[in-house]
Amino acid sequence: MFSAFLNDTHPSLDAAKGHVKIVGVEAGGEHGPWLPDGTETDKHAATLTNGVVGVLHGSRTYLLQTPDGQIKETHSISAGLDYPGVGPQHAQLKSIGRVEYKYATDSQALEAQRFCSRAEGILPALEPSHALHQVMEIAKTMRKDQIVLVNLCGRGDKDMLHVAKYRGVTIDTDVILTKDEGYKAMDGSKAKGSSGVSLVYLAAAFACGALVAMKLR
Numbered sequence: 557m558f559s560a561f562l563n564d565t566h567p568s569l570d571a572a573k574g575h576v577k578i579v580g581v582e583a584g585g586e587h588g589p590w591l592p593d594g595t596e597t598d599k600h601a602a603t604l605t606n607g608v609v610g611v612l613h614g615s616r617t618y619l620l621q622t623p624d625g626q627i628k629e630t631h632s633i634s635a636g637l638d639y640p641g642v643g644p645q646h647a648q649l650k651s652i653g654r655v656e657y658k659y660a661t662d663s664q665a666l667e668a669q670r671f672c673s674r675a676e677g678i679l680p681a682l683e684p685s686h687a688l689h690q691v692m693e694i695a696k697t698m699r700k701d702q703i704v705l706v707n708l709c710g711r712g713d714k715d716m717l718h719v720a721k722y723r724g725v726t727i728d729t730d731v732i733l734t735k736d737e738g739y740k741a742m743d744g745s746k747a748k749g750s751s752g753v754s755l756v757y758l759a760a761a762f763a764c765g766a767l768v769a770m771k772l773r
């Protein structure tokens with residue numbers, strides 16, 4: 557995603573002259589690398605935001621590690637981002653300042669996932685939902701004629717068990733959700749009538765939520 561735009565820079569940083577700003581978004585976990593009071597914590601995986609240079613798996617890159625080089629446990633709601641290191645290419649892009657790295661927390665990613673599902677009928681994976689949160693924040697600062705691209709890797713249906721857990725829905729293994737539980741997982745509202753539905757329907761319910769909401773408006 558980034559590689560096609562790496563050379564699209566202009567000293568004026570002017571979009572009209574072809575400057576493309578690039579932003580990467582990391583997993584801020586429960587509250588970001590810092591608690592609201594500024595205290596540092598380990599409940600995140602924001603390697604580029606808070607890591608230090610070290611070597612893991614033969615690569616020199618930014619790592620979440622202790623001062624004596626022990627790799628730290630990380631945390632993220634998304635399995636794909638729950639990792640203490642980062643590819644060396646990102647490390648280089650950060651060090652030369654071509655890409656700005658930000659983070660989004662677990663709950664910001666969850667909300668962005670829900671919003672995108674409803675507004676667009678697209679169920680994004682939790683990993684790019686972190687980026688979606690920042691996209692919505694950044695878009696507020698942009699002009700209407702500016703363009704923003706976001707890479708939606710993967711699919712959110714793989715994350716539905718996890719999302720249900722975070723939203724407080726109890727799931728058995730086979731027939732998993734009632735319709736009421738599915739609606740509760742989305743926004744706490746009650747379904748009309750209830751029948752047993754499988755987990756697959758939770759995914760469908762997220763995607764269809766947007767269509768339903770639009771029709772009712």
Ligand SMILES: Cc1ncc(COP(=O)(O)O)c(C=O)c1O
Nearest residue numbers: 635636637681683684709710711
């Ligand atoms: C949907 C999704 N996005 C992103 C990632 C992370 O990919 P990468 O290691 O290339 O950054 C994963 C990893 O499992 C993933 O499942």
